[in-house]
Amino acid sequence: MTDASGPDAPAGALDGVRVVDLTTVLMGPLACRMLGDHGADVIRIESLAGDSTRNGLPARTAGMSGFSLNIQRNKRSLALDLKSPAGRDAMRRLLETADVFISNMRAAALARLGLDADTLRADHPQLIVCRANGFASNGPYGDKPAYDDAIQAASGLSNLIARINGEPGFVPAVIADKVTGLHIVEAVLAALFHRERTGVAQAIEVPMFETMVAFNLVEHYRGAVFEPPEGPFGYERLLTPYRRPYPTADGWVCLLPYTDAQFRAFFEFAGQPELADDPRFADHNTRITNIDALYGILGELSKRRTTAEWVAYCDEHSIPAAVVMDLAELDTDPQLTAVGLVSLAEHPTEGSYRYVADPVVYSETPTRLRRHAPLLGEHAVEVLSELGYDAAEIDGLRDKGVIVVPGWRSRRASSRSELIEGNA
Secondary structure, three states: OOOOOOOOOOOOOOOOOEEEEEOOOOHHHHHHHHHHHOOOEEEEEEOOOOOOOOOOOOEOOOOOEHHHHHHOOOEEEEEEOOOOHHHHHHHHHHHOOOOEEEEOOOHHHHHHOOOOHHHHHHHOOOOEEEEEEOOOOOOOOOOOOOOHHHHHHHOOHHHHHHHHHOOOOOOOOOHHHHHHHHHHHHHHHHHHHHHHHHOOOOEEEEEHHHHHHHHHHHHHOHHHHOOOOOOOOOOHHHOOOOOOOEEOOOOEEEEOOOOHHHHHHHHHHHOOHHHHHOHHHOOHHHHHHOHHHHHHHHHHHHHHOOHHHHHHHHHHOOOOEEEOOOHHHHHHOHHHHHHOOEEEEEEOOOEEEEEEOOOOOOOOOOOOOOOOOOOOOOOHHHHHHHOOOOHHHHHHHHHOOOEEEOOEOOHHHHHHHHHHHHHO
16 A cells, blocks of 8 residues: 555556546546546646635645645646637547546536537547536436535435434535545446457446435345335434444444354453343344344443453454544554555645555555646646647647646736636
């Protein structure tokens, strides 16, 4: 999990694959970053004003938020006015060199720019086109806008919280964006493999709503999966209000005995071995039926020992257990320190920052930090030169406000960026 950098570092699994990233906020940028971590040449197309996550706070310099430092790594940045003919021409020339195009713009906006799947596949038959949106285009919600909170609500996730607390709530994480981003990566990798075997590219849709409904139904379909139903929706073990970290003599701990043997060992250590023979807790199915009573008892028994005593005993008897940690404490966690998940990196303009590595370990194609998050338009000259633009043409695009180049911005480009930002 350490950063495999340096001139002799092995090539990533996607070395030689070019991805054009026309995405915003989190879902698409995270997916494209993961592809970049694997060695793909990810070229991020932004508006002349930059993405909202880039321009958020806190930041040391404008346009380089802390949020964006890990999300935008391993990408090259090209800020382009796609509403202008010259900008669309540059995009067309870029797509001629690309393997994958990913966007989370709505269908109508892509069609206006000539970047819809039908047009792109006709012009670039080897291009894999992936559109990630709130809802699948062939349903009645196809044109609805969506953000994470709306999808948590629409997918049933918020109401699962109501089953516990009496009121709907939101998971305190951008979970729909992140889960859908993982599905984008999976879909693109499958399409690349298919093209490698058959020579045929394809169009992909990754809808947030349908993705999250499928995600939520994995364990919560339960008896409702049968027709006629054999029971209601919802996995009882997850929907009891007693499923929570438990108080100990000096703090909080997660305790999760699961098997018959684990429960017997747990009750022994808690000083009530007779509970292992209670018919309510005799096996997995009876424990699920009586989950409120079971977890209520665990929450009382946990107070008899300290957190350290519980964790030590559970580790010895292979019972899953964990200290309840705060995010701010994870920097000193011995496991994370040993594997090097988070390390200090030195950004050329932003100074020291915490680089969060890909947690997956690969024996042959480790992911690595190849490029720090770029400034807005940092690679405009580099990318356009690769596409055949000469210096005079690039200067012309810059003068007309079609591109942004860090350190140079004309009066016209500045006003145009403000206009685009105001219309976003």
